[in-house]
Amino acid sequence: MRKRAVSFCMAAIMAAGMLSGCSSQTGSGNTAASETKEEVTTSAAPVAAKTAETSGNTQKTSITFWHSMGGVNGKAIDALVEKFNKENTSGITVEAQYQGSYDDAINKLKSAQIGNMGADLVQIYDIGTRFMIDSGWVVPMQQLIDEDKWDLSQVEPNIAAYYTVNGTLYSMPFNSSTPILYYNKDMFKKAGITEIPDSLPGIERVGDDLLKKGGAGEVLSLGIYGWFFEQFTCKQQASYADSGNGRKAAATAVDFDKNGAGVKTLTAWKELSTKGYAPNVGRGGDAGLADFSSGKSAMTLGSTASLKQILNDVNGKFEVGTAYFPKVSDDDKGGVSIGGGSLWALNNNDANKQKAVWEFVKFLVSPESQAYWNSQTGYFPITTAAHNEPVFKDNIAKFPQFQTAIDQLHDSTPQSAGALLSVFPEARQTVETEIENMINNNGTPEDAVKKMADSINKSIADYNLLNK
Numbered sequence: 001m002r003k004r005a006v007s008f009c010m011a012a013i014m015a016a017g018m019l020s021g022c023s024s025q026t027g028s029g030n031t032a033a034s035e036t037k038e039e040v041t042t043s044a045a046p047v048a049a050k051t052a053e054t055s056g057n058t059q060k061t062s063i064t065f066w067h068s069m070g071g072v073n074g075k076a077i078d079a080l081v082e083k084f085n086k087e088n089t090s091g092i093t094v095e096a097q098y099q100g101s102y103d104d105a106i107n108k109l110k111s112a113q114i115g116n117m118g119a120d121l122v123q124i125y126d127i128g129t130r131f132m133i134d135s136g137w138v139v140p141m142q143q144l145i146d147e148d149k150w151d152l153s154q155v156e157p158n159i160a161a162y163y164t165v166n167g168t169l170y171s172m173p174f175n176s177s178t179p180i181l182y183y184n185k186d187m188f189k190k191a192g193i194t195e196i197p198d199s200l201p202g203i204e205r206v207g208d209d210l211l212k213k214g215g216a217g218e219v220l221s222l223g224i225y226g227w228f229f230e231q232f233t234c235k236q237q238a239s240y241a242d243s244g245n246g247r248k249a250a251a252t253a254v255d256f257d258k259n260g261a262g263v264k265t266l267t268a269w270k271e272l273s274t275k276g277y278a279p280n281v282g283r284g285g286d287a288g289l290a291d292f293s294s295g296k297s298a299m300t301l302g303s304t305a306s307l308k309q310i311l312n313d314v315n316g317k318f319e320v321g322t323a324y325f326p327k328v329s330d331d332d333k334g335g336v337s338i339g340g341g342s343l344w345a346l347n348n349n350d351a352n353k354q355k356a357v358w359e360f361v362k363f364l365v366s367p368e369s370q371a372y373w374n375s376q377t378g379y380f381p382i383t384t385a386a387h388n389e390p391v392f393k394d395n396i397a398k399f400p401q402f403q404t405a406i407d408q409l410h411d412s413t414p415q416s417a418g419a420l421l422s423v424f425p426e427a428r429q430t431v432e433t434e435i436e437n438m439i440n441n442n443g444t445p446e447d448a449v450k451k452m453a454d455s456i457n458k459s460i461a462d463y464n465l466l467n468k
Contacts, residue, residue, distance in 0.1 A: 060091045060093075061090075061091065061092050061093070061352045061353060061355075061356040062092075062093045062094075062095060062356075063092065063093075063094055063095070063120040063121060063353050063356045063357055063360065064094075064095050064097060064118070064119045064120050064121070065081070065094050065095065065096045065097065065119065065120070065121045065122070065123075065360070066097055066099045066105055066108075066109070066118075066119040066121070066122040066123065067096060067097070067098060067099065067105075067122075067123040068098070068099055068100065068101055068102045068104070068105045068123055068125075068341070069098070069123070069175070069377075070098060070100075072376065072377065073175070073376075073377050074098055075376075076372070076373060076376035076377055077096055078096060079372075079376075080363075080364060080369055080372070080373070081094050081096045084360060084363050084364075088359065088363070090356070090359060092356045092359060092360065094360050097119070102124070102125035102128070102341065103425065105122065105123065105124065106124055106125075106128050106131070109122060109124075109137075119346055120345070120346055120348060120350075120353050120354075120356075120357050121343055121344070121345055121346065121357045121360065121361070122343075122344050122346060123174060123175070123341045123342070123343055123344075124171070124341060124342060124344050125339075125340070125341045126162060126338065126339050126340055126341060126342070126418075127421070127424035127425060127428065128424070128425075129162070129163060129170070129171070129342070129420050130246055130250065130251075130420040130421055130422045130424070131422050132170070132171070132344055133165060133170055133420075134250065134422060134467060137346055137347060138170065138171070138344050138345060138346060138347060139345040139346070139347045139354060140168050140169070140170045140345075141163075141169050141170060141171050141172045141343075141344075141345060141361070142167075142168045142169045142170070144345060144354070144357075144358040144361070145169065148358065148362075150362070152169065154365075154383050154384060154385060155172075155173060155365070155382055155383060155384070156173075156176075156380065156382055156383075156384055156409065157414060158335075158338070158409055158410070158412050158413065158414055158416075158417070159173045159176045159338050159380065159382050159409070160173060160382075161414035161417040162337060162338050162417045162418060163342050164417075165247050165420070166247075166248075170344070171342035171343055171344045171345075172342055172343040172361050172364075172365060173338075173340075173342050173343075173365075173382040174340070174341060174342055174343045174364060174365070174379075174382065175305075175340040175341045175373075175377065175379045176338045176339070176340040176341075176342075176379055176380045176382055177303045177304045177305040177338065177339055177340050177378070177379055177380060177405070178231075178303070178304055178325065178336045178337070178338055178339065178380075178405060178408060178409060178412075179227065179228060179231055179285075179301055179302060179303055179304070179325045179336065179339075180301070180302070180303075180304055180322050180323065180324065180325055180404055180405055180408060181196070181299060181300075181301060181322065181323040181324065181325060181326055182292055182299065182300050182301070182302055182310060182320060182321070182322055183196060183298060183299045183320075183321045183322075183323060184214075184216070184292070184295065184297075184298050184299070184318050184319075184320070184321070185318065185319040185320065185321045186318040186319055187210060187214035187215060187216050187298045187318070188210070188214065188298070188321070190213060190214045190215060191206070191209040191210050191212075191213040191214030191216075192209065192213060193206050193209060193210070193214070196321070196323045197326065198323065198324060198326055198327060198330075199326050199327040199328065199329060199330045199332070200268040200269070200271075200272060200326055200327070200328055200329075201268065201329065201330055202326070202330065203219065203220055203272065203277065203278075203299065203326060204271065204272055204275065204277055206219075207219040207272075207275065207276075207277040210298040214298060216296070216297060216298040217291075217296040217297065218277075218278075218279060218281075218291055218296055218297035218298070219272075219276075219277040219278065219297065219298055219299065220272065220277055220278040220288075220297060220298070220299045220300065220301075221278075221279075221281045221287075221288030221289070221290075221291035221292050221296070221297035221299070221300045222269075222272070222278040222281065222288055222300070222301055223281060223282060223283065223284055223285055223286065223287030223288040223289075223300075223301070223302075224280070224282065224283045224284075224287065224432050224435050224436050224439075225283065225284055225285045225287070225428075225432065226427065226428025226429070226431040226432050227285060227339055227428070228285075228301060229262075229265060229431050229435070230337065230418055230419065231325055231336050231337060232261075232265040232328050233256055233261045233262075233265065234334050234335060234336055234337050234416045234418055235325070235326075235327045235328055235332045235334040235335070235336070236261045236264065236265075236327075236328055236329075236332050236334055237332070237333060237334040237415070237416070238255070238256065238259045238260075238261035238334075239255040239256070239259060239261075239419065240254060240255060240256055240261075240418070240419035240421070241253065241254050241255050241256075241419045241420075241421055242254070242255050245417075245418070245419040245420065246419050246420035246421050246422075247417075247419075247420055250422060250464065251419070251420070251421055251422070251460060252460060252461075252464065253453075253457045253460060254427075254452070254453050254456050254457060254460075256449070256452075256453070257449050257450065257452070257453035261328075262445075262449035262452065262453075263445045263446055263449050264328055264329070265328050265445075266435065266438060266445035266448055266449060267445045268328050268329070269435065269439075269445075270438060270439065270445055273439050280436070280439050280440065283432050283436060285302060285303060285306075286302070286306070288300040288301065288302070289302055289306060289309070289310060289313075290313075292310070293310055293313035293314050294313075295314075295317055295318060301325065301326075303339065304378060304379075304380070304402065304404075304405035305340070305377065305378040305379050306378070307322070307378050307399060307401055307402055307405075308378050308399065311399070311401075320401060321401065322401040322402075322404040322405070323404060324336075324404065324407075324408045324411075325408070334412075334415075334416050335408075335411060335412025335413055335415075335416035336408060336409075336412050336416060337412075337416055337417055337418030338380075338409075338417075338418075340379060343361055343364070345357045345358070345361070365382060365383050366383065367381075367383050367385040367386040367388065367389050368386075368389060368391075370382060370383045370386035370389075370392075371386040371389035371390075371391040371392040371395075372391055374386065374391075374392055374395060375391050375392065375394070375395040378402070380405065380406075380409065387406075421460070422460065422463045422464070422467075423456065423459040423460055423463050426456070426459050427456045427459070430451075430452055430455045430456055430459075431452055431456075434448040434449075434451050434452045435448065437451075
């Protein structure tokens, strides 16, 4: 009861900061709005057979699934739910309920703890992971996996790594993405640039050629986004927070101000801005996409899940290329961390519902379902065997730019999984505010990083005090 009361208090504290980041479904949650729903044509027979064998007494069990996928993503979820309800042989019925943004969903969940849970399975964004682990509301997905002797190696290891703490997978990855570099191939060809820059200094070196020869109005339309700051930290193989990036234990403070990663990132960022190569195009993961799709900027950074939207908006005006997310310095050797969301089983003290939840989760991460999900949304198929599905192969053939995302994921390591932080929504907003202030007011990277650290550390201290 005390934890629930504390969590309710935290909802009020955290809600004030949850105004940006993943809450707008940007960066790791954007997909092509113009796509239409397609019928799920993959066979569910293997899933149904497995369900009948392992589900136990789940006859006529109904479960509620909260998600935050609207538009095309929501249609894809509805199609998968409809297929599962129609074809599972265990009498399980799933009711999918759209909750609005990621922030809306987690805040509703926090409020529900005062009375009734309200859901059996919930989709939570990546930056809510530490909070969910601390909440005590969940059945770790690892428990369900172990009870069923399910082979976890089916899941992409670099995706599972984000949601794994001390050897326990707490939630099942579902809609996962990474950021990549998008570039205008026509501008690069016109400028005579044959090697795509893989670092911020590299972008600076080709800036003048793109402006003077390539016809670019902007070199890089770089949205001010906290997720990008985190990725630049991963690229440096540096920790965002202490306590093993918040993975060995709950973080007590950020680390990017002490290890130099923050200043290094903002110094390179400001250099691009000051020289006019990366003007301020606004905050958020989608802020730079419009300038790129219109043919104004030569490059932009965005989620892999934005690929289809970008291709739709470009509509053949130029050829879109993709490359790895850039390093901060030429000699950085780190990888990228995934973003997006995962599936959390809630502890409602109902064994039948818990079994039903697991059967539904297995269906959602089956190769057939994941290949369909990828083709409809642009998110990674989190199950490796999905790459062998005809639907996935057809999608890669149609959108070869997506292969960059697959290669980048495989070239990263679990050590680049990124941080877990109890107050990540506020942290992202703070990071964005200070970067914006630095660029607009010609502040120093050192001052910006100090303000970030001071503000985020206070939020962490407040959270930890309330949750002792």
